[in-house]
Amino acid sequence: MADYTPKPEHKFTFGLWTVGNPGRDPFGEPVRQRPQPHELVHLLGEVGAYGVNFHDNDLVPIDANPTERDQILKDFRQALDATGLVVPMATTNLFADPIFKDGAFTSNDVRVRAFALQKTMQAIDLGVSLGARTYVFWGGREGTEIDASKNPVDAIKRYREAINFLTAYVIDQGYDLKFALEPKPNEPRSDIYLPTVGSLLAFITTLDHPEMVGVNPEVAHEHMAGLNFLHAVAQAWEAGKLFHIDLNDQKFARYDQDFRFGAEMIKQAFYLVKFLEDVGYTGMRHFDAHAYRTEDLEGVKDFARGCMRTYLILKDKAARFNADTEIQQLLAEINADDGSFSFLNDGFSPQAAQRLREASFDRPGLGARGLAYERLDQLTVEILLGVR
Numbered sequence: 001m002a003d004y005t006p007k008p009e010h011k012f013t014f015g016l017w018t019v020g021n022p023g024r025d026p027f028g029e030p031v032r033q034r035p036q037p038h039e040l041v042h043l044l045g046e047v048g049a050y051g052v053n054f055h056d057n058d059l060v061p062i063d064a065n066p067t068e069r070d071q072i073l074k075d076f077r078q079a080l081d082a083t084g085l086v087v088p089m090a091t092t093n094l095f096a097d098p099i100f101k102d103g104a105f106t107s108n109d110v111r112v113r114a115f116a117l118q119k120t121m122q123a124i125d126l127g128v129s130l131g132a133r134t135y136v137f138w139g140g141r142e143g144t145e146i147d148a149s150k151n152p153v154d155a156i157k158r159y160r161e162a163i164n165f166l167t168a169y170v171i172d173q174g175y176d177l178k179f180a181l182e183p184k185p186n187e188p189r190s191d192i193y194l195p196t197v198g199s200l201l202a203f204i205t206t207l208d209h210p211e212m213v214g215v216n217p218e219v220a221h222e223h224m225a226g227l228n229f230l231h232a233v234a235q236a237w238e239a240g241k242l243f244h245i246d247l248n249d250q251k252f253a254r255y256d257q258d259f260r261f262g263a264e265m266i267k268q269a270f271y272l273v274k275f276l277e278d279v280g281y282t283g284m285r286h287f288d289a290h291a292y293r294t295e296d297l298e299g300v301k302d303f304a305r306g307c308m309r310t311y312l313i314l315k316d317k318a319a320r321f322n323a324d325t326e327i328q329q330l331l332a333e334i335n336a337d338d339g340s341f342s343f344l345n346d347g348f349s350p351q352a353a354q355r356l357r358e359a360s361f362d363r364p365g366l367g368a369r370g371l372a373y374e375r376l377d378q379l380t381v382e383i384l385l386g387v388r
Contacts, residue, residue, distance in 0.1 A: 017058050025293065043301065054127075059076060090123065091137065124175070132177070134216075164207060167212050185225040216245065217233055220259075224252075237279060245276075245283065251264055258289045260310070261289060261306075262307075263306075291304075317384060
């Protein structure tokens with residue numbers, strides 16, 4: 001019997017806002033009490049998590065006075081020491097307070113943009129003081145409902161200026177910190193700037209310090225737009241920009257559901273886990289999800305355990321896929337290469353171009369060749385269903 005118990009080497013993390021979510025939604029009031037941050041650390045320690053992440057105001061309320069702040073941080077640090085949990089990532093809440101109703105870094109009001117920078121600098125200081133090595137930016141209000149309100153070119157320039165300012169601040173402070181930008185297509189704004197992994201990868205190339213900035217893709221955010229999350233993650237990985245990842249689940253083209261990892265689209269979750277394990281991703285496996293509104297505190301624990309257990313089960317399924325003789329033989333046949341065109345491996349040369357000009361192809365035969373993808377997919381399904 002496989003062991004699906006989470007261990008520190010699995011690097012499973014949760015945000016305070018995930019296990020601390022009280023079950024409130026746009027149509028209903030909270031159904032659970034929100035535990036204090038230090039209590040959530042103990043909860044995560046109980047279920048076997050590796051680390052805890054937070055927005056600045058998940059930990060310290062925006063209106064907390066210095067005495068309250070000091071006590072919160074003291075209790076939080078003591079909980080970390082008692083449980084052994086670490087803080088790998090932190091972020092700033094630039095979306096909840098009314099001041100950010102029209103954006104933070106992209107607001108039309110220069111005073112709001114300046115406040116957002118100040119708030120973020122302070123939050124970076126807090127995150128680094130607790131051990132964070134990755135800092136995530138989700139532009140939840142960086143968008144519009146009416147495009148007459150903002151020039152999108154100006155908005156992107158403002159976003160760039162903000163990230164450039166903050167990377168320079170990190171360098172000036174001597175922090176060992178990298179940034180991970182998180183895309184989302186919509187909600188809570190009608191349209192959010194830089195809505196996909198691809199758009200952010202292009203944006204990063206325009207920054208002053210692109211080497212410090214990567215992406216934090218989230219399952220739900222790509223699925224909201226009907227996109228293939230695996231492909232987005234693979235593109236980020238291939239570009240060397242997969243700095244962090246948010247795991248949850250989501251039906252295509254719905255509101256941001258943030259379901260337990262693997263709760264809905266199990267085949268997509270399998271391919272994602274297989275990819276992360278096959279390429280040797282060493283970063284955090286962060287679960288940015290919420291327990292159903294039907295749950296009490298024990299149900300929240302079930303939710304957290306379920307996220308980790310499902311990942312480990314799918315990791316085991318990926319190993320079975322990789323070790324399955326029939327599947328691997330089929331993949332070898334699909335990808336068979338007799339070396340006839342190895343002269344193309346080094347790219348263009350006049351000699352390679354001439355050999356390619358002279359090559360002949362059996363176009364009808366290649367077009368008629370069956371690729372056995374039906375069989376491959378069925379074998380994959382059988383791995384997932386536990387009959388192989």
